Amino acid sequence: MIDRFRLYAKGGEGGSGCSSFRRSRHDRHGRPDGGDGGRGGDVILECSATVWDFSNLQHHVNAKRGGHGTSKNKIGTRGADKVVRVPVGTVVHLVEGEVPSQVEHRSSAALDPWEIPGSLDVDLSVSHQKPASVNPSTVEVAETVDIIDGSSTCIEQTVEESVRKRQATQVSSSVSLPQSSPSNNKSRILNEDFLSYKGEGGSDPEIVETDDGMSEPELEEQREEKEQIQYNVAELTEEGQRIIVAHGGEGGVGNISSSKNSRDHKLTKLGAEVSDDDQSSLGIGSPGSEAILVLELKSIADVGLVGFPNAGKSTLLGAMSRAKPTVGHYAFTTLRPNIGNLKYDDLSVTVADIPGLIKGAHENRGLGHAFLRHIERTKVIAYVVDLAAALDGRKGIPPWEQLKDLILELEYYREGLSNRPSLVVANKIDEAGTEEVYEELKRRVQGVPIFPVCAVLEEGIPELKAGLRMLVNSAESYGLSLDRISLD
Ligand SMILES: Nc1nc2c(ncn2[C@@H]2O[C@H](COP(=O)(O)OP(=O)(O)OP(=O)(O)O)[C@@H](O)[C@H]2O)c(=O)[nH]1
Known part of the structure; x- marks a missing residue:
């Protein structure tokens, strides 16, 4: 691209x-x-x-x-x-x-x-x-x-x-x-x-x-x-x-x-x-x-789904809208932003599933700047984290660390990029052991709403859609910042 x-x-x-x-x-x-x-x-x-x-x-x-x-x-x-x-x-x-x-x-x-x-x-x-x-x-x-x-x-x-x-x-x-x-x-x-x-x-x-x-x-x-x-x-x-x-x-x-x-x-x-x-x-x-x-x-979307590869962003977009993005269990399945439309009774909100971010993206690693540019033009950021990433000896990192790294990448690329209304989507809640991870995530991350969802089974989607609507309408504004995340 x-x-x-x-x-x-x-x-x-x-x-x-x-x-x-x-x-x-x-x-x-x-x-x-x-x-x-x-x-x-x-x-x-x-x-x-x-x-x-x-x-x-x-x-x-x-x-x-x-x-x-x-x-x-x-x-x-x-x-x-x-x-x-x-x-x-x-x-x-x-x-x-x-x-x-x-x-x-x-x-x-x-x-x-x-x-x-x-x-x-x-x-x-x-x-x-x-x-x-x-x-x-x-x-x-x-x-x-x-x-x-x-x-x-x-x-x-x-x-x-x-x-x-x-x-x-x-x-x-x-x-x-x-x-x-x-x-x-x-x-x-x-x-x-x-x-x-x-x-x-x-x-x-x-x-x-x-x-x-x-x-x-x-x-x-x-x-x-x-x-x-x-x-x-x-x-x-x-x-x-x-x-x-x-x-x-x-x-x-x-x-x-x-x-x-x-x-x-x-x-x-x-x-x-x-x-x-x-x-x-x-x-x-x-x-x-x-x-x-x-x-x-630059993408023009109300909401940008920001998350590491495999967090489930494409699956989530498909669950929320009629968009049919490519879903795969390997990284960078999404090479270009997919745009979906969320229909409400009186409103329509566009959501962009943006290619996976990796550590070092601000130095143009992975899809790097191509990805970061798209984020610039979204009003609201929905951080998508994989609750199961570090479970059962998997090589991933816990969701609170995923959030820290995501914010750092945005800020390294352009200062203030993460300063916009945000929420957290805690995905893959269906996997065994993720309930505890979700509880710990709530304890460690303050100041933003966190929505537990299972994108594949479309669970928790109506609540998430209501949350996004609230942020896009600017009725409420929450922001995710590093000082509200407690790490070990
Ligand atoms: N168990 C479980 N698996 C999920 C869920 N959501 C997505 N997955 C799986 O996670 C893998 C990655 O999903 P994608 O939607 O392609 O992830 P992505 O974040 O868009 O990945 P990139 O395109 O690399 O950025 C796929 O194998 C999905 O089936 C979920 O809620 N539960």
């Missing part, structure tokens, strides 16, 4: 404007008829419930450049947007570039063709309308789409026709399939020099193997410590939500538009050539914006 990802995004360059003259028998000098270049595509992040993590993303994403303007007043096509689908709960941190902006959702009926980027109004200072949503059923993990509100659009129309008729634009579809990135588990770093990558048409840059034995996530973290990152600039929490992370450049101005300027108009009317300088400044499309982002995935 990849839950942290570095993304380099580059908007498409604007197409060049055209310089051309239409001559006739009656007009030897000719009239300017070169169309404007099309606007470059945007790089868009789209929130999708069908995407689980960042493993299908490419590190470098380029939107397409706009088409060049041509003679007979034809405007260049708008560059295709690059839509990158990310999971629900993606948080965006900005390393370099502009803060992302929201894509406006508008129906095609409400869309005025005159507002289409790169169309007739060549006022470059005006910010153009953003495209609305694509039909999600037609796209995969990443795609290129020419979009105008749900359909793909290439606009190629003559200026004069448009002025006369003001009719709908000619639309043509082009949705291309995603390119999945190859997975590479080797220790490696991606070439940091984004500049050297510019203009290489979206192919991944040179991959440099490291010989210092560090894993890629470790290198990422080390690099991020040196950078000045703007944290949490955007959050994608709802299916279909879209943000633009890199904007396409504006198309260059063709000489039909530039001739509207009185100075140029006079010059062109007289048949004089526009100077080379003017031509280049008017004709060339502007480059798209660039951004370097760190995407981070």
Whole structure:
């Protein structure tokens, strides 16, 4: 599971404007008829419930450049947007570039063709309308789409026709399939020099193997410590939500538009050539914006089930909700968080069963940080302990020590992480000898409610659900702290 990802995004360059003259028998000098270049595509992040993590993303994403303007007043096509689908709960941190902006959702009926980027109004200072949503059923993990509100659009129309008729634009579809990135588990770093990558048409840059034995996530973290990152600039929490992370450049101005300027108009009317300088400044499309982002995935759940592997968290989630998580008698059966819904008469509470924590997780052991990040976004912590872990010569540790270690891991990772409403679930009460362990647990751990349950037989579940509801509603607040746990 990849839950942290570095993304380099580059908007498409604007197409060049055209310089051309239409001559006739009656007009030897000719009239300017070169169309404007099309606007470059945007790089868009789209929130999708069908995407689980960042493993299908490419590190470098380029939107397409706009088409060049041509003679007979034809405007260049708008560059295709690059839509990158990310999971629900993606948080965006900005390393370099502009803060992302929201894509406006508008129906095609409400869309005025005159507002289409790169169309007739060549006022470059005006910010153009953003495209609305694509039909999600037609796209995969990443795609290129020419979009105008749900359909793909290439606009190629003559200026004069448009002025006369003001009719709908000619639309043509082009949705291309995603390119999945190859997975590479080797220790490696991606070439940091984004500049050297510019203009290489979206192919991944040179991959440099490291010989210092560090894993890629470790290198990422080390690099991020040196950078000045703007944290949490955007959050994608709802299916279909879209943000633009890199904007396409504006198309260059063709000489039909530039001739509207009185100075140029006079010059062109007289048949004089526009100077080379003017031509280049008017004709060339502007480059798209660039951004370097760190995407981070955090679960969004009311309650997080926190416990060592095999404590019975997945079984418990299945007993409380309709979720069907994988259950196994070996550690790390759960490799990604399962989310379950607890239904009450007037309320619904989401519960995340988060991959098993082990000692040393704060140093990234086991599932380490991947696990700890998910905890950050839960309101309530339910510590799940195995009452039978140390019984009958088993190698586990007693539940009060499990609790101490769990709190320490959370606190080592981020101070204050365990400071939130909590309760303890004492699981496996059905096993012989656990009654005594439960009594001792109550004696040793103070200040939090403890619920004895048997997850496999679904015993004690209604009481636990009532307890969770109380905490989520903030009617009562209990917290588990080290000083309330008595150890030998
Ligand atoms: N006797 C008994 N066994 C249980 C109970 N709850 C779970 N188990 C067993 O404990 C083992 C681990 O259960 P899981 O639900 O996969 O544990 P987990 O905490 O989700 O484990 P990870 O996925 O590794 O984090 C399985 O063999 C379950 O059948 C219980 O109430 N009583």
